[in-house]
Amino acid sequence: MNTVRFFNHYVKDAFLILAFFELIILFSSPWLATYIRFTGEHQIIEENLGVVWLKAVGYTAIVAISLIASGLYRRRQRYGFVGIFNRLIVALLASWLVMVAAFYIVPEFYMGRGILALSFMITLSALLLARKLFAYIMEIKGLKRRFLILGTGKRAMSIGTTLRRRSDRLGIDIVGYAPLSGESVLIPNEQLIEVEPSLQQYVKREGIDEIVVAADEGKENLPVDELLSCRLAGVDITDVLDFFEQTISKIKIDVMYPSWLVFSTGFHRDFSRQVSKRIFDVIVSMVLLILCSPLMLFAVIAILTESGRPVFYRQYRVGEQGKFFNIFKFRTMLQNAESDGKARWATSGDSRITRVGRWLRRTRIDELPQIFNILQGKMSFVGPRPERPEFVEILAKKIPYYSERHRVKPGLTGWAQICYPYGSTEKDAFEKLEYDLYYVKNYSLFLDFMILLQTIEVVVIGKGAR
Incomplete structure (x- = not known):
């Protein structure tokens, strides 16, 4: 498909x-x-x-x-x-x-x-x-879209490791991997194929619908003439990064090259899109504020009863274009939880979290005060989650393209939040960035609306709460 x-x-x-x-x-x-x-x-x-x-x-x-x-x-x-x-x-x-x-x-x-x-x-x-x-x-095998992977190196291997589960391969039949001259072979022998007598004849004989170009080296070792013949014969030719974006809705950073970002579609920032997104943010925030005001009042009373003031917690986060802003949340940790001045990610079973705070985090009620950040224009309802400056400084040095997630306003919920569980490691930050970049590249009101609806499932089942 x-x-x-x-x-x-x-x-x-x-x-x-x-x-x-x-x-x-x-x-x-x-x-x-x-x-x-x-x-x-x-x-x-x-x-x-x-x-x-x-x-x-x-x-x-x-x-x-x-x-x-x-x-x-x-x-x-x-x-x-x-x-x-x-x-x-x-x-x-x-x-x-x-x-x-x-x-x-x-x-x-x-x-x-x-x-x-x-x-x-x-x-x-x-x-x-x-x-x-x-x-x-x-x-049904005959109804699946048949793919031929051109390449056997790192980029080609990432296809198999990424599409691990049967649900990831829905409608996809990977026929095999064709080696390229001068490229290392990291694919198991049973998945390798010999393209004989020519690429076009093999594609026609095997009923290939799409060729995914996953070459590690430059394009000089590609059979350009044969690929052109296949394309003119109606076979789709897709770059490996486009394949990942279309198949799993994220941008694979470990196999990405800068020129792909330069020439790919997306990253639209027209005035009408920004105005419509702002109107969407204000309307949804006002509705949510009205509907959730009883829950917010209950949270205030519960926090005061258990551990007293302050009820709200303010913390510097990195927003659009790398600008700092104060994020508002209900306090869920003990007072002076970071008295030593060291920033730490919240972890599962974190001893700093109070009993009321644990419940607030599980139900996501602790996030509701961020509605005021949205109304201020510092955040959007949907976007990459804002991180603390201390973590951003570390992650930006270790993870390529990390700063690109700040091209748009951070969000109360986001594509990474519904696609990936809560993470508190650099590996998790790497995985979530791939989803964040997909959102930054392709965001629209339709995608915002779909994320908003799917967030309901995440909140109800407490997915990823800490």
Whole structure:
């Protein structure tokens, strides 16, 4: 299966097809439920058909958002059938709660209990069947997109080590690795192939859909004429870095070269994009502030009761263009937790964290005061997480391109936060930077909205909390 650049974000076309059919299922469920509920009562059915379409639109929107928030449209799904079933149940329960509230706010959306229950039953059954069929189709070898990797060195080896799990290879069939003259061989012998009698003939014979160029050395050892013949014959030719960006939605720093950043698409900073992002930040922050004000009041009382003042914690962080700003958080550690003046990452089971603080961190309530940073314009709702200057100074010296994450405003949540668990080591910082660079390169309101919805799953299950 191929990928589609959808609002700057790379999405597998298989997931777009799945989403399309699932939207049809959601929209059809209230209609089918109405027919089942009033079977034989033609007059009642005719009287209700005129308003069912509006209810179906509302039902579809609410359930679809709940499905995204429950993680059912993540690219790298590792849930299994039971995990999908559990998330569907959670998504439908959340949808039911939202709909009950919506019925009071917009009476036109009201659906009787019988029709609503039938709609959920139809949706659950149909979505389970669709997911099962989707998983089966994606495993059919003849329908997978066939890749030939040109190269056997470090960059080529990183493909196999990165796509370790079956879920990472969804819709991908790597036929083998073709050696290049003068290049070291780091690929196991059983994965090596001989391209005979020519690259174009081999590609045609084996039904190759795409060639990934993963050469370690310069382009002088590439069979340019043969690659051109393959390209003119309709075979896609992709650089290894583009392959990673499209397949796993991150930029692989360990195999990256500066010229790729110079000539690749992305990094748009037009005025309209910045204004729309700022409007998005303000609207979402105000809504969240209103909805979460009871939780914030509860946090204030809990902190005061356990350990007294101060309730809030201010700390210097590095923001856009490397400028420092004070970040606001609820205090979760003992007072004077860094009395020796040394900056430390929070670790699992950190003794400096109070009992209330542990709960606040697990539920992410400690992050809510950062809403005021967003309203000040120091942060965005979505972006790379802001780090402390002490850590930035160390990491920038050890990790290439680390300072590039400061090209945009830091965020309350981000692409790295939903794709990678909490990290407190240099290795973790390296991995998260690859996701941060993908966001900096490809950010859009669509990607921000998807990150915002998927953050709900991270908060609910306490993923990565310290």
